[in-house]
Each structure stands twice: as C-alpha cells, then as structure tokens.
Amino acid sequence: MPVIEVNHLVKQFKTVKKEKGLKGAVKGLFKAEKKIVTAVNDISFSIEKGEIVGYIGPNGAGKSTTVKMMSGILSPTSGEILINGISPEKDRKSVVKQLGVVFGQRTQLYWDLRLGESFELLRRIYNVDDDTFNRNMKMMDDILNISSIIDTPVRQLSLGQRMRGDLAAAMLHSPDVLFLDEPTIGLDVDAKHAIRRFIKEINAERQTTVILTTHDLGDIQELCKRIIIINNGVIVEDGSLDDIAERIAPYRQLIVEFYSEHEIPHPKAEIIKSEGAQTVYRFRKDEITAAELMSDIGKQAKIKDIRLEEANIDDIIRIAYNSNS
Amino acid sequence: MKSLRHYLSVALLSARLSVQSCFEYPAAFIGWLISNPIQFLVAFATIRFVVMEFNDLAGWDYKQLAFLYGVSILSHGLSVIFFSKTWWMGYQIIHGELDRLRLRPMNTLFQFLLGELNIFGITDLIPGIILFIYGCCAVDFRWTLYNTFCMICTVIGATFLRGGIYLILGSLTFWSKSPMHISGFMQEIFNRTNMYPLTMYPRVVQIIFTFVLPVSWVCFYPATEFLGKDSMITLPYGMPFITLAIGILLFAISCRVFRAGFTQYESAGS
Numbered sequence: 001m002p003v004i005e006v007n008h009l010v011k012q013f014k015t016v017k018k019e020k021g022l023k024g025a026v027k028g029l030f031k032a033e034k035k036i037v038t039a040v041n042d043i044s045f046s047i048e049k050g051e052i053v054g055y056i057g058p059n060g061a062g063k064s065t066t067v068k069m070m071s072g073i074l075s076p077t078s079g080e081i082l083i084n085g086i087s088p089e090k091d092r093k094s095v096v097k098q099l100g101v102v103f104g105q106r107t108q109l110y111w112d113l114r115l116g117e118s119f120e121l122l123r124r125i126y127n128v129d130d131d132t133f134n135r136n137m138k139m140m141d142d143i144l145n146i147s148s149i150i151d152t153p154v155r156q157l158s159l160g161q162r163m164r165g166d167l168a169a170a171m172l173h174s175p176d177v178l179f180l181d182e183p184t185i186g187l188d189v190d191a192k193h194a195i196r197r198f199i200k201e202i203n204a205e206r207q208t209t210v211i212l213t214t215h216d217l218g219d220i221q222e223l224c225k226r227i228i229i230i231n232n233g234v235i236v237e238d239g240s241l242d243d244i245a246e247r248i249a250p251y252r253q254l255i256v257e258f259y260s261e262h263e264i265p266h267p268k269a270e271i272i273k274s275e276g277a278q279t280v281y282r283f284r285k286d287e288i289t290a291a292e293l294m295s296d297i298g299k300q301a302k303i304k305d306i307r308l309e310e311a312n313i314d315d316i317i318r319i320a321y322n323s324n325s
Numbered sequence: 326m327k328s329l330r331h332y333l334s335v336a337l338l339s340a341r342l343s344v345q346s347c348f349e350y351p352a353a354f355i356g357w358l359i360s361n362p363i364q365f366l367v368a369f370a371t372i373r374f375v376v377m378e379f380n381d382l383a384g385w386d387y388k389q390l391a392f393l394y395g396v397s398i399l400s401h402g403l404s405v406i407f408f409s410k411t412w413w414m415g416y417q418i419i420h421g422e423l424d425r426l427r428l429r430p431m432n433t434l435f436q437f438l439l440g441e442l443n444i445f446g447i448t449d450l451i452p453g454i455i456l457f458i459y460g461c462c463a464v465d466f467r468w469t470l471y472n473t474f475c476m477i478c479t480v481i482g483a484t485f486l487r488g489g490i491y492l493i494l495g496s497l498t499f500w501s502k503s504p505m506h507i508s509g510f511m512q513e514i515f516n517r518t519n520m521y522p523l524t525m526y527p528r529v530v531q532i533i534f535t536f537v538l539p540v541s542w543v544c545f546y547p548a549t550e551f552l553g554k555d556s557m558i559t560l561p562y563g564m565p566f567i568t569l570a571i572g573i574l575l576f577a578i579s580c581r582v583f584r585a586g587f588t589q590y591e592s593a594g595s
C-alpha cells in the first residue's frame with residue numbers, strides 16, 4: 001500500500017479582486033468582484049514508503065498548497081488524499097500524528113519560547129515517551145547540532161538555526177512521513193549540507209518518506225530519486241531526473257577543440273556554436289554515441305581536446321516549467 | 326479519560342510556558358502593570374464624582390456601584406487572560422498563522438484558547454480583584470455558602486459570556502477575510518455599560534442589553550439579586566444561574582462558530 005495517495009486533487013481559492021487606489025478600495029467595499037484562483041488543478045500521484053520525492057515547480061505553481069492539503073491545514077475543494085490510508089480531512093488528528101511538517105518560510109515553533117521549551121511542549125502534545133524522545137534528540141543533535149541553540153528563544157535564532165530547530169521539532173515524535181516545504185531557502189552552503197545530510201540519514205535509518213519542495217536544484221540532484229514537477233497547478237512530469245531528461249531534453253553536447261579553425265558538419269549532430277578553433281555539437285543520445293561522433297569528426301580534422309556535457313539540470317527544469325504555461 | 330489527562334497536562338504546561346515567555350518582556354509587563362490599573366481607577370473615580378454630584382444613580386448609592394463595578398472588572402480580568410487572543414485573531418486568520426493548530430494532533434479550539442494564555446491579563450485581573458474585594462466590603466457582602474456559590478457562578482458565567490462573544494466576533498474574519506476590530510469595541514461596551522445600573526438607561530437600551538446583546542448579565546442582574554434591587558426583570562432568586570447558563574450557552578455557540586469558521590480557513594499564500 002502506498003504511504004501517500006492523492007487522487008484528482010483540486011484546490012480553489014476565492015479571492016476578492018481589488019481595484020487600484022483609494023477609489024477602488026471604496027468601490028470594493030460595496031461591490032466586491034470575486035475571482036477564483038485554481039491553485040491545484042486535478043493532480044494525482046502516489047508515493048511508496050521510504051521514497052524521497054522532490055516536488056518542484058515555478059513560483060505560484062501550487063506546491064505549498066498541495067503540502068498544506070496533505071498535512072491537513074487546508075481542505076481540498078475536491079479530490080482525495082490518503083496518508084497511510086486515512087484522509088486528513090476526515091480524521092486530521094490520526095493523520096498528523098504520523099506527520100512531520102516544516103515550512104521554510106514560516107516557523108512552526110513558538111516564537112517566545114526557548115527552543116528546548118518548544119520541544120518540551122511538543123513532546124507533551126505528541127505524548128512521546130522518554131526513550132524515544134532522548135533517542136531522537138540525540139540523533140538531531142548529532143546531525144543538526146541542536147544543543148548549541150537549545151536555550152535560545154526562537155525569535156533570536158538566525159534563519160539557519162531556526163530551520164534546524166524546525167526540522168528537529170518535526171522529528172521529535174518519529175513521524176513516518178516528512179513534508180518539507182523549502183527547507184533550504186536562504187541557507188548558506190554549510191547549513192544546506194547539514195540539512196541534506198539530515199534528510200538522507202533519517203531516510204536511510206528510519207525509512208521515513210520525504211516530500212520536499214525546493215527551488216535549489218542541488219537539493220534535487222543530491223536527494224531525490226524521483227521528482228514530480230508541477231506547473232500552474234498541473235503535474236507536468238513525474239519520474240526520475242534521468243528519465244525526465246531523457247524524455248524532454250535527450251541531448252548531449254560535444255565540445256571539440258581543433259588545432260585550427262574548422263567547421264565540420266555532421267548529419268546526426270547540430271553545430272550550435274563555432275568560435276575560433278572550438279565547435280559545439282549537439283546530438284541525441286539515441287541517434288549517435290559520442291565515440292562515433294568523435295571518430296567521424298576526427299577523420300576530417302585533427303582534434304586537440306574534447307569535452308562532453310550532459311543536458312544541464314537547469315535547462316531540463318526550465319523546459320519542463322515552460323511546457324504548460 | 327486518558328485523553329482528558331493528556332489535554333490537562335498540555336494545558337498546564339502551556340500555562341507554565343506562557344508565564345515564562347511573558348517574563349521575556351519584563352518592561353512591557355511593568356508598563357501594563359502601571360497603566361492598566363490606572364485606567365480602572367480613573368473609571369472608578371468617575372463613578373465617585375458622579376455620585377457625589379447626584380447622591381445616587383437610579384437608586385444605587387456609591388457603595389453599591391463599587392460592588393457592581395468590582396464584579397464586572399473581575400470577570401473582565403479573567404476574560405483577558407483566557408480570551409483576549411480573540412481580539413487579534415483576525416490578523417492571524419488572514420496571515421495564515423493558525424496553520425500550527427491544524428498540524429498538532431489535538432483539538433484546534435483547545436490549542437487556540439489554552440495553548441497560549443495572555444499572562445499580561447494579570448494586570449487587568451489585579452485591579453479586578455482589588456475592586457472586587459473593595460466592592461464586597463463596601464456593601465458588606467455576606468459570604469454564606471449559598472452566596473459564595475452564587476458569586477462563583479456569576480464570575481464564571483460572566484467570563485464565558487464575555488469570551489463567547491469575543492470568540493464569535495473574532496471568528497467572523499474566517500468568512501469576511503478581513504479583520505474587524507469589533508472585539509475591542511465590544512470590550513468597551515461590556516466595561517462601560519456595567520459601570521452604571523442598567524435601570525438608568527432608556528428602556529430600549531435596557532431591552533437590548535438584556536435580550537439581544539446580554540451585556541447586563543455580566544454583573545448587573547446578579548448584583549440586583551445580591552443587593553435586593555429592582556430591575557426590568559423580577560425574579561425571586563436565580564439571577565447568577567441565568568448568568569452562568571447564558572455564559573455557557575454563548576460559549577457553546579462560539580465553539581460551533583469557530584469550528585464552522587475553520588472550514589473556511591485558507592491559510593496564506595506564503
């Protein structure tokens with residue numbers, strides 16, 4: 001049975017269309033024009049235990065809205081969500097017991113409490129026994145170095161420290177499923193690294209299922225075997241990064257440097273740039289191998305140096321993002 | 326049973342942490358501690374001057390008015406501690422700050438009301454207690470078992486009555502999507518109206534504050550019984566119990582409204 005099942009999920013927000021300026025504001029008091037925003041438009045997917053799934057898409061695509069529905073904060077307009085077979089809409093309390101949720105943009109900790117006090121309260125709320133609590137705290141401390149910030153009031157923590165606190169808080173009750181909405185936003189290289197290590201480790205040790213939204217493609221490359229790409233509320237891709245690349249950008253580039261200026265065409269490769277002694281060929285993996293291309297070209301001019309480039313992840317993502325806008 | 330114990334232990338820990346976090350802001354606390362009682366003392370002095378001018382108000386003398394005000398402000402202090410978060414819940418709703426309540430495996434209203442107490446409300450409660458004691462002494466309130474029981478019903482009922490109305494008003498933002506500051510205004514209505522005997526007001530106002538917006542049940546009607554005063558309604562006894570009943574009823578309604586409102590909750594875009 002999949003851990004998470006989402007079927008034909010839709011979320012619409014009713015917003016009031018505001019007109020500009022004071023005149024518009026006054027007019028709006030009497031005649032408010034309603035506008036419906038469809039943030040999530042009929043999406044379905046299912047996720048198995050122990051997967052780490054990157055849930056990505058451009059700004060406003062509907063990622064956070066999906067996460068909020070899966071974690072019981074918002075009710076779907078239509079469609080169904082099942083977490084371990086239970087609907088968060090129908091039995092929110094049972095579902096959220098099994099969830100850890102982190103929003104990078106907004107802390108779920110208690111602003112005026114020390115981090116340790118927040119943990120104490122959460123432990124009481126989730127009824128975590130001493131053994132589990134201590135074991136989890138130790139693990140969090142090892143990876144996230146929590147003990148150095150445990151006595152600081154949450155409002156005084158830096159963004160990176162706060163994020164570590166939020167992650168630890170989300171893990172206190174050993175949830176099966178972790179929703180991380182932009183957990184690396186605004187973090188420096190070290191902090192990002194710590195958080196990625198954290199995700200990898202809890203996934204390996206506890207089989208925790210992780211859904212991660214991010215704009216950092218490094219997170220994706222390092223963590224996610226599977227990515228789901230959403231755009232304008234619709235899923236446009238779902239699969240491994242390699243498969244998606246294969247499907248939407250099955251190109252490689254061969255950069256050849258000759259000893260002098262040459263421009264040697266090839267029927268199975270396109271020259272996309274030629275500058276001085278250097279020529280860039282783009283070819284499809286399924287049509288010709290790099291070795292064949294190189295030897296064909298080498299027959300006509302002497303090659304000094306070569307470099308092979310895969311389609312860049314940025315490009316792949318950009319193509320995917322543009323496919324439904 | 327187990328879940329009741331669980332809820333109780335979370336409530337107690339939350340209360341302790343609320344006290345602790347309040348001391349994170351000692352300057353603010355002291356500020357309130359000085360300014361809040363002054364507000365009530367000024368109001369109290371006003372009563373005194375008015376009575377000195379007119380001898381009595383609708384047949385209530387100074388001591389009786391002190392008692393009336395004391396009972397009112399005591400329930401005010403309690404309602405500030407437990408319910409004042411409803412005054413700014415409109416902002417929390419439109420800014421999506423109630424997400425957390427949905428993420429924790431406990432009742433949302435429980436978390437909302439008892440997860441964070443407004444300990445600053447102590448600065449309302451202290452003058453409330455002082456005025457209450459003063460008022461009781463002034464009219465020589467007899468602390469018989471029955472009277473004590475009636476007084477407890479009055480104060481608890483009044484606290485829930487105030488809180489229920491605040492919570493209903495605060496929950497309206499779930500639908501309106503823009504915060505309305507009626508609750509602060511409502512608090513003024515509660516406190517100002519109950520400074521004077523209801524019988525002083527025109528008859529329509531009396532009817533409104535008795536049957537439509539039951540403001541006068543907070544202290545006026547129970548006080549008529551304690552002090553043997555006349556009012557629009559004559560009952561041989563039982564006013565404090567009506568106050569308690571109205572309080573519980575309004576609170577029960579407000580729980581429903583809050584629950585219904587939360588189905589409209591839309592969090593915030595970011």
Ligand SMILES: Nc1ncnc2c1ncn2[C@@H]1O[C@H](COP(=O)(O)OP(=O)(O)OP(=O)(O)O)[C@@H](O)[C@H]1O
Pocket residue numbers: 013014015037038039057058059060061062063064065066591592593594595
């Ligand atoms: N509470 C809300 N009320 C009205 N509209 C909303 C609300 N929340 C989100 N939206 C709208 O829904 C759409 C999707 O928003 P969402 O926050 O899910 O995007 P996202 O994919 O998380 O984007 P980002 O990468 O910028 O965080 C946007 O058009 C947004 O304006």
Ligand SMILES: [Mg+2]
Pocket residue numbers: 063064065181
């Ligand atoms: Mg988002």
